[in-house]
Amino acid sequence: MTIGFIGLGNMGLPMAQNLLRSGHTLKVFDLSSSAVSTAEQDGAIVMSSAAEAVEGSAIVITMLPGDQQVLDLYLAKHGLLSHGNGSTLFVDCSTVAATTSQTIAVQADAMGTSMIDAPVSGGTVGAAAATLTFMVGGPDAAFQRVQPVLKNMGANVFHAGAKVGDGQLAKACNNMLLAALMIGTSEALQLGADNGLDIAKLTEIMRQSSGDNWVLNKYHPWPGEMPAAPASHDYEPGFMVKLMTKDLGLAMQTALASGTPTPLGAMARSIYAQHGRDGWDEKDFSSVLTRFSDNK
Numbered sequence: 001m002t003i004g005f006i007g008l009g010n011m012g013l014p015m016a017q018n019l020l021r022s023g024h025t026l027k028v029f030d031l032s033s034s035a036v037s038t039a040e041q042d043g044a045i046v047m048s049s050a051a052e053a054v055e056g057s058a059i060v061i062t063m064l065p066g067d068q069q070v071l072d073l074y075l076a077k078h079g080l081l082s083h084g085n086g087s088t089l090f091v092d093c094s095t096v097a098a099t100t101s102q103t104i105a106v107q108a109d110a111m112g113t114s115m116i117d118a119p120v121s122g123g124t125v126g127a128a129a130a131t132l133t134f135m136v137g138g139p140d141a142a143f144q145r146v147q148p149v150l151k152n153m154g155a156n157v158f159h160a161g162a163k164v165g166d167g168q169l170a171k172a173c174n175n176m177l178l179a180a181l182m183i184g185t186s187e188a189l190q191l192g193a194d195n196g197l198d199i200a201k202l203t204e205i206m207r208q209s210s211g212d213n214w215v216l217n218k219y220h221p222w223p224g225e226m227p228a229a230p231a232s233h234d235y236e237p238g239f240m241v242k243l244m245t246k247d248l249g250l251a252m253q254t255a256l257a258s259g260t261p262t263p264l265g266a267m268a269r270s271i272y273a274q275h276g277r278d279g280w281d282e283k284d285f286s287s288v289l290t291r292f293s294d295n296k
Contacts, residue, residue, distance in 0.1 A: 002027065003149065004057035006050050006073065006080075007094070008035035010237075011120070012063035014127040015093070015153045017042050022152035027053045054083040059149055060090050066246065067096045074104045074115070084113035091146055093134070095119045095243075097250050098165030098172075101137065105164035116142045117167040118150060121174055123239045125228070131155040135174075137166030169254060176251040178214070179244055179268040183288055185215040189222055190292035199225060221286035230284035238284030245272045245281075 001024050005016045008030035016039055020026050026044040029052070030036050040046050047053045050073060054060050060080065064070050070092060074080050080090060081104070090108060092101060092115065101117035108115040116138030126132040132154035136143050143159045150157045160170040188211065192202040199222050207216055220226035230238035248269035255262040271288065280287050 001025070001059065001149065002057050004053035004060035006030070006053055006060070007063035008032060008039055009063065009065070010124050011127045013038060014124065015063065016044060018130045018153045020044060027057055029053045050080060051078065051083045054080055054088065058087065058089070059146060060088060062090070062092045062094060064094045067100045070094050070096050070100060071104070075107060081108050081111050081113060084108070084111070086112055088113050089142060089145060090115040091118050093118050093120055095171060095247060096168060097253060098168040101168050102165040114142055116146065116164055118146065119167050119171040120154065121171065134158065135160045135167040135170040137161055137168065138164045172247065172251040172254050175244070175247040176262065176265040176268065179248055179272060180264045181213050181215050182221060182286060183268055183271055185213060186221045186289035187292055190289065219286060221289040229286065231286050231289070235283040235287035237282070238286070240281065241272055241276045241283055241285050241287065242281040244285040245269065245276050248272060
């Protein structure tokens with residue numbers, strides 16, 4: 001299949017590489033010459049514009065940093081939608097507000113083409129290993145069409161809901177919980193350490209008890225406890241603090257719109273926002289542990 005891929009950042013490049021490994025013809029575009037060069041060496045066809053990546057592609061995947069970039073790319077006067085047709089399926093894997101995805105989908109429909117959202121969870125490690133989780137929002141027919149392609153980049157592909165934007169809503173819920181888990185786990189570990197407990201033993205106790213969670217098993221925040229985790233590499237991301245703060249902001253926008261009380265989510269957003277202001281924005285979000293270890 002010929003696929004257009006726009007956005008070869010920390011997540012997009014390894015995702016594109018996995019599509020190439022799966023035998024797809026990939027037409028790519030990015031403003032980074034180094035990322036484009038790497039993709040080209042792996043067999044991608046480099047296009048001189050995003051619009052060129054759309055032409056002749058059955059599916060077009062976009063992976064961009066935020067809402068404004070996504071809106072500009074799709075809805076500008078000569079944006080992506082203006083180059084699609086009835087057989088083109090646009091799939092935005094960026095993490096943005098559900099309303100952003102919905103705005104684009106409405107315009108896509110009016111212009112005779114289709115767009116769905118498919119944000120991901122799993123970070124750069126999951127992107128490289130093709131073990132991402134995709135949360136897709138959109139009609140079942142579009143989901144069935146894109147599912148085999150997404151499986152080339154991920155271990156799990158969920159149909160979050162029939163409305164465009166449902167994928168974004170699912171991710172907002174997931175990342176709000178993840179932030180609370182990371183903060184709570186870090187706080188508990190530091191409490192144990194400050195009172196003389198061995199971190200390795202405490203971790204094992206928690207894993208076999210009711211405190212067991214994904215952070216302890218997959219993304220331990222304590223340096224040295226998990227060799228592959230960012231905590232053991234000076235908190236190099238990974239998933240940056242500034243991105244977690246952005247995602248928590250999206251969750252709070254969603255909660256405000258639905259009138260849902262989210263006191264833990266609001267507290268997590270406040271903690272991560274301050275953590276970023278204190279100079280940790282570019283570090284991994286597990287570095288929130290240092291707020292308990294360094295600021296006693």
